[in-house]
Amino acid sequence: MTKQVKKIICIVCPRGCEITVELEDGKIKSIKGYSCSLGKQYAEKEVVNPERILMSTVKCVGGDLPVVSVKTAKPIPLSRMIEASKALADIVVEAPVKIGDKIVENLLGLGIDVIATRPCHKQKEE
Amino acid sequence: MPDRITKKDYDIVVIGGGPAGLAAALKAREKGLETLVVETRDRLGGIPLQCIHPGFGIHYFKEDMTGPEFVYRFIDKLLSTDIDYTVKSYVNIAKYVSPMEKKLEIITPYGTEIVRTKTIIYAAGARERTRYEIGITGPNPAGIMTAGEAQTLMDMYGVMPGKRILIVGSGDVGLIMARRFVLEGAEVVGVVEILPYPSGLIRNVQQCLKDYGIPLLLSHMVISVKKRNGRVSSAVVVKVGENFKPIQGTETEIECDTIVIAAGLKPRTKLLESLGAQIDPRTKGPVVNEYFETTIPGVFVAGNALIINDYVDYAVEQGELAALAATKYVDEKGIRIKKPVKIILGRNMRLIVPQILTLTSDALFYGRVARPEDNVWLSFKEIGFKIPQLKVLPSIMIRQKIRLDKLKSIGTNALTVEVMPRD
Numbered sequence: 163m164t165k166q167v168k169k170i171i172c173i174v175c176p177r178g179c180e181i182t183v184e185l186e187d188g189k190i191k192s193i194k195g196y197s198c199s200l201g202k203q204y205a206e207k208e209v210v211n212p213e214r215i216l217m218s219t220v221k222c223v224g225g226d227l228p229v230v231s232v233k234t235a236k237p238i239p240l241s242r243m244i245e246a247s248k249a250l251a252d253i254v255v256e257a258p259v260k261i262g263d264k265i266v267e268n269l270l271g272l273g274i275d276v277i278a279t280r281p282c283h284k285q286k287e288e
Numbered sequence: 289m290p291d292r293i294t295k296k297d298y299d300i301v302v303i304g305g306g307p308a309g310l311a312a313a314l315k316a317r318e319k320g321l322e323t324l325v326v327e328t329r330d331r332l333g334g335i336p337l338q339c340i341h342p343g344f345g346i347h348y349f350k351e352d353m354t355g356p357e358f359v360y361r362f363i364d365k366l367l368s369t370d371i372d373y374t375v376k377s378y379v380n381i382a383k384y385v386s387p388m389e390k391k392l393e394i395i396t397p398y399g400t401e402i403v404r405t406k407t408i409i410y411a412a413g414a415r416e417r418t419r420y421e422i423g424i425t426g427p428n429p430a431g432i433m434t435a436g437e438a439q440t441l442m443d444m445y446g447v448m449p450g451k452r453i454l455i456v457g458s459g460d461v462g463l464i465m466a467r468r469f470v471l472e473g474a475e476v477v478g479v480v481e482i483l484p485y486p487s488g489l490i491r492n493v494q495q496c497l498k499d500y501g502i503p504l505l506l507s508h509m510v511i512s513v514k515k516r517n518g519r520v521s522s523a524v525v526v527k528v529g530e531n532f533k534p535i536q537g538t539e540t541e542i543e544c545d546t547i548v549i550a551a552g553l554k555p556r557t558k559l560l561e562s563l564g565a566q567i568d569p570r571t572k573g574p575v576v577n578e579y580f581e582t583t584i585p586g587v588f589v590a591g592n593a594l595i596i597n598d599y600v601d602y603a604v605e606q607g608e609l610a611a612l613a614a615t616k617y618v619d620e621k622g623i624r625i626k627k628p629v630k631i632i633l634g635r636n637m638r639l640i641v642p643q644i645l646t647l648t649s650d651a652l653f654y655g656r657v658a659r660p661e662d663n664v665w666l667s668f669k670e671i672g673f674k675i676p677q678l679k680v681l682p683s684i685m686i687r688q689k690i691r692l693d694k695l696k697s698i699g700t701n702a703l704t705v706e707v708m709p710r711d
Contacts, residue, residue: 171494175346177684178490200346214495215342217354218471219443226331229446231340231356240499247471261357279340280356 163187170208172201181205213237217279218250220265225257225282232265235275246270257282293394293401294372298324299618300611301392301405303379303559306334307600308591309411310362311607312614316409317371319615324403325366325373326394332366332373333359334413335436336600338443341464343491347601358600374401382408382563387585387622407586407614410560410574411607414553414592422457422482422551424510431520432513435461435550442468450546454523455479456510460488460598462550467496477544478503480510480525482532485660487552487683489598509534513547520547553596563587570639571595577644578651579613579623580606586617595641595654598685602654609652623648627701634669634706636661638682645703647695655686657707669704671697680707 166185171178177197183205184191190209196202207213215237219229238246246269255265259282266276300316302309305327316323325332336344339355346352349361366373374396381393390408394401416434419425424432431450433441439461441447453469455462458481466476479497484507486493497504505525511534512524527538555573557565565582566575573594574582581588588610591603617623629645640655657680666686667674671694680686695703 171490173343173491173495174352175343175491178494180490212499214499215352216471217341217468219340219446221446227444229443231354231443233340233342233354243471243499248473251473261360279354280337281360 168209170205172196172204174198174200174204183209185209212240214240214243216243216246218247220250220253220255222255222257222259222282224285225259226285227282230255230259230265230278230282231280232276233279234269235277238269238272238274242270242272246272250276257284291373291375292398293324293374293396293403295322295324296402296404298322298372298403298405300324300407300409300614301326301390301403302409302411304334304411304413304591304593305329305332305373305375306411306413306591306603307336307359307362308413308593308603308607309334309409310359310366311604312409312411312590312611313371313373314362314365314369315608315611316614317369319611321611321615321618323371324405325371326377326379327373327375328378330376332363332375338436338439339464340443341467344600347599348604355600362604379559382559384563384584384587390586406618407588409588409590409607409610409614410582410593411589411591411610412556412559412593414555414596416461416549417551417554419456419547419549422549424456424513424547424549426513427515429513429515429518429520431546433546433548435459435465435548438465438548439468442472448472448474449548450474450544452477452544453546453548454510454542454544455548455550457481457549457551458486458488458493458504459550459552460492462548463488463492463496465548465550466502467500470500470502476500476502477542478505478525480505480508482507482509482528485681485683489683510547511539514541520545523547553592555593555596557593560584560587560589560593568639568641568643570633571641573641575643576641577623577625577628577646578642578649579616579646580610580642581613581617581623585622586614588614595639597654598683602685602687605652629698629700630702632702632704634667634704636664636680636707637705640705645695647692647698650692651690651695653686653688653690653705655688655705656682657686658682661707661709663710665708665710667706667708669706670700671695671703674708676710677707
């Protein structure tokens, strides 16, 4: 039987709770220090398979800004963040873009889409 | 939703179209006030527009959102009302005429407008502290910028600021940008912090630095910047001892082409000072009562112009509170102060708002401690009110509401807020 204690800083909200997870043979024995259910869920995930939301920008042509901000609709494995970010480097979209518009489908085969988080309006003629 | 000034008289003019200002304008309109929002940038939204990372709205919307998603909830709502707003505009001159009249000269793309208003909510945010304010003097080669400037460049305009980046100061914007730089293919050679602990939120140390193995150099400072061909080429970093004095022999030269200053924010106060509002040397923002009213009657403040907030949710909360206060001001023709109570900073308290109480309303306090401490009471001494705290940190803002009936039990004209050890 192998016992393990992992200390985690919760990133769900800015409070930054320090959560202690006790593991026995890789199974969670106890979780302490969280202050909400989201934090507990986060800790359960974090000790096994850390995941993060990826945020980035992609080029947008014909818009009022040259880029539109995007994120993965769900968290992706932390270990694939850089690879995922690189995959977004060559994406170009066309204005107008609305919040929530799908920018990339099934990023890196993870089954997760990339969606717009900021509108990009068509450039007005002034 | 006229995107220009349509009237000569308003009940309320909100200066600043960021989260605090938008929330204030929406609340004021909901309460029936004739409202105008003045924004200097070319669009409404303020700083969250460029904060493309998640972590917004957990408290306010109970959802995890990015900055633009968060602030567009307010923008879209505002655009569906008849609130006047004007972008690419700024208040050049503000004059206090009488308790129920302030005169504003507003510069807009369509000319100079003179507007009269009963109240003002100043929600113009903060500015970033510069390299000079943290002692990095000397020449000014290309490649030195603040974290917010780097963020605007990258996340509004898609321009990479550099390839090998050193971040000075561990404020949240700097930590967040460290991660952005790495994700976009730059190398972050380190984050230099003069204090023995990070000044940003712990979660940002985790998800922005530790996640990507970026070194955090605590108790270190930059003593000089070297340049080559007009661009930053390296920074000399030194360990500091007590009183932040450099320790001789610990100098190391770190090669980099970009230095990003993340040394925190300072409330914008220029216009408030021109009106004669008293400024608090601790918060660097105005002195306010529990209505977030400055020492100028009918001039209210919210968001980072009031106090540097940890969460956008607090800025929104302050905006809404200030709008309710402005409504009361308009309805009752002023907020009467009989015998104000002064807030005194006691043991381990660095700053607090409000600094004055009129004892006519519940009070919502926001403050920061001076140094980290475990297992303490947050105590409001003269009313015998104390709340246990497992941990206090300068980077985590204290927020505490105290009800009027409790406040009224005070027998003196001073209330001490202090952090006391708990046995």
